[in-house]
Amino acid sequence: MAREIQNRQRRHTTDAYTKQIEQQHSAERYVIGCLLLESSAICRVVEILRDDCFADQRLKLVYQAVKDIWRDGQQPDIISVTNRLLQAGDLENAGGAYQISQYASNVGSTTNLEEHAMFIRQCYTSRKLMEAGVTIRSLSMDTSADVGDQVAKAIRIVEDVMNDMDYSNPIRTMAESTDRALAEYEKRERINQEGKPWGLRxxxxxxxxxxxxxxxxxxxxxxxxxxxxxxxxxxxxxxxxxxxxxxxxxxxxxxxxxxxxxxxxxxxxxxxxxxxxxxxxxxxxxxxxxxxxxxxxxxxxxxxxxxxxxxxxxxxxxxxxxxxxxxxxxxxxxxxxxxxxxxxxxxxxxxxxxxxxxxxxxxxxxxxxxxxxxxxxxxxxxxxxxxxxxxxxxxxxxxxxxxxxxxxxxxxxxxxxxxxxxxxxxxxxxxxxxxxxxxxxxxxxxxxxxxxxxxxxxxxxxxxxxxxx
CATH class of the missing domain: 3.40.50.300 (P-loop containing nucleotide triphosphate hydrolases)
Incomplete structure (x- = not known):
């Protein structure tokens, strides 16, 4: 009975992961379509997405081309991206000119671009976490190493994944910063009224x-x-x-x-x-x-x-x-x-x-x-x-x-x-x-x-x- 429960749970986890992969591929196609449809859209996702975030290698090549064109000070679109891939010898690896044109044709609006980009980045983090788990498992099986060193290395590996999650926009408006400063003062005031010091004496x-x-x-x-x-x-x-x-x-x-x-x-x-x-x-x-x-x-x-x-x-x-x-x-x-x-x-x-x-x-x-x-x-x-x-x-x-x-x-x-x-x-x-x-x-x-x-x-x-x- 217990084994049957475990098998059901394993099948459920596998099905959920398979569904997430399908959603990720759909999100990747949508993001690339948006970037080809609207030349300025790259500015909205370049801080969120790195090349490695794309699981589909064809879309990864297209994304690299869009970024390269944009960094050269030009406007990325279907024609410029196709030419850039052709010059680099990557056009066929990226799916060909017809497939690239289809990405933009299947997108009607770029309204949800950031949400899809964030989802792709989260999926990328999940993959990195799985890789970290495999590495940590390998570390734990090395009986010749010091356990304390193994734990320290495992923490560093997980920290690298955690630090890689810091991709939200860190820029705040002056209004937001002022509100935060006022909230911190009010906290100090409240602590002072309670007769407690602010900071450790x-x-x-x-x-x-x-x-x-x-x-x-x-x-x-x-x-x-x-x-x-x-x-x-x-x-x-x-x-x-x-x-x-x-x-x-x-x-x-x-x-x-x-x-x-x-x-x-x-x-x-x-x-x-x-x-x-x-x-x-x-x-x-x-x-x-x-x-x-x-x-x-x-x-x-x-x-x-x-x-x-x-x-x-x-x-x-x-x-x-x-x-x-x-x-x-x-x-x-x-x-x-x-x-x-x-x-x-x-x-x-x-x-x-x-x-x-x-x-x-x-x-x-x-x-x-x-x-x-x-x-x-x-x-x-x-x-x-x-x-x-x-x-x-x-x-x-x-x-x-x-x-x-x-x-x-x-x-x-x-x-x-x-x-x-x-x-x-x-x-x-x-x-x-x-x-x-x-x-x-x-x-x-x-x-x-x-x-x-x-x-x-x-x-x-x-x-x-x-x-x-």
Whole structure:
């Protein structure tokens, strides 16, 4: 009985597919007829249809001829198309002069041209999806390959099909764009009236006044030399976002999850760091540690400590997390430790980084979350001097390590500087600077933040209303 049901379903699927092929061939003949009937009709479908969209190879040749004539600045019609095919030696392969004339004769109006073109493109996408399925099946049968790599390749194959579907007209009128801008403002207004912030808060008030929070789709790069507190600042951002019940994923390519948890525990208490490391806390401090542990357990922070992750692996794990439990922000520590091996073996290191930051920006847009990316800075920053004083200059965009593409792809670039670390004569103990070196939709500037001696606690500077750490 079950087999009979399966056979009926298979026959039904086959019949439906056969019917779709027939409809596609009919749509292709209609579109070609329209293009031969009305010389300006090609402008209406050239952004929708590519040559490969035509399943009938004869019609594909005719479509190519129409496009070539149009791109040469001429008016495509039956005579010019027939001559072009004749000169190329493709007239007989396209069905002959009589058949070409029949395409236009069988069309009375071009009114539904776009609808038929869209249907042909959808059928083409279905064929590409079937081909992708065959390729993915072949991948899965390769027992010698790593399963994670197979999944990543399968996702790329499906993504290629999905990206190929973006053929609708992206041009909007000013009226449409204004309506969208007004709708977005009204959304911000509604969120504000509910007492909620627009954008995810960093936990440093002066920084939030500049950035208005981390927004979905943004790539935020945090750059610094080693020892400046990149990871500490990242954890402070994560804790602040999670405190608003927003889920955060941290991909730590350098430190393990226990090390990060230790830092977060110390950030929530005033216990002695050395006593904590040596395992000799007082009973009172031990109780504080347990209380802090209970608090941190409730925060929606996820840590992945896998070393040398690729962008595809980060993407897969982020997508799975968002699907299962939601996701509000992705944090990566740090760029230079990522596996950037590209399918293009001719890429040098700078091109690999450029390709990676481009994909991270795409990831932010696709998942509609901010991606906060830590990055190393060039060593020569430590050699800069100002006025002969024992100091270093504040880092700039040009100090980002290995690639100018980092600053190009980033929506926001934050560069950390601690004058105290370099024994700057003007340094204030426990006060660092964040240089907002780039903000795509806002102003730049320098803001202060406070930090504890062991860099476990980050907060507002006293000048900006912060309490001593």
């Amino acid at each position: 960093s936990g440093i008030r002066i920084l939030d006044r500049y950035l208005h929070g981390f927004k979905p789709g943004q790539l935020i790069v945090v750059g610094a030399r080693p020892g400046m507190g990149k990871t500490s600042l990242l954890l402070h951002f994560a804790k602040s976002i999670a405190q608003a019940n927003e889920r955060v994923a941290i991909f730590s390519l350098e430190m393990n999850d226990v090390s990060l948890a230790n830092r977060l525990l110390l950030s929530c208490t005033d216990i002695d760091r050395n006593a904590f490391k040596d395992g000799c806390l007082t009973p009172q401090d031990r109780n504080k540690l347990i209380d802090a542990s209970g608090y941190l357990r409730s925060l929606p922070i996820h840590i992945d400590e896998t070393p040398s992750l690729s962008i595809q692996q980060i993407k897969v794990r982020s997508m799975n997390l968002k699907r299962k439990s939601g996701l509000s922000a992705i944090m990566i520590d740090y760029l230079q430790l990522m596996n950037m091996k590209s399918e293009n073996r001719n890429y040098n290191r700078e091109q690999e980084i450029a390709n990676t930051t481009k994909q991270l920006k795409q990831l932010a847009k696709e998942l509609d979350v901010p991606v906060i990316l830590l990055s190393q800075m060039n060593r020569n920053i430590e050699q800069k001097l100002q006025g002969g004083k024992k100091t270093t200059s504040i880092p700039m965009l040009s100090d980002l390590r290995e690639s100018g593409a980092i600053e190009q792809d980033a929506d926001v670039v934050l560069l950390i500087h601690r004058p105290e670390y370099y024994q700057d004569t003007d340094a204030i103990k426990g006060i660092g600077l964040i240089n907002i070196a780039k903000q795509r939709d806002g102003c730049t500037g320098k803001v202060e933040f406070a930090y504890s001696e062991d860099m476990t606690k980050i907060g507002d500077s006293p000048k900006n209303g912060g309490d001593p750490l």
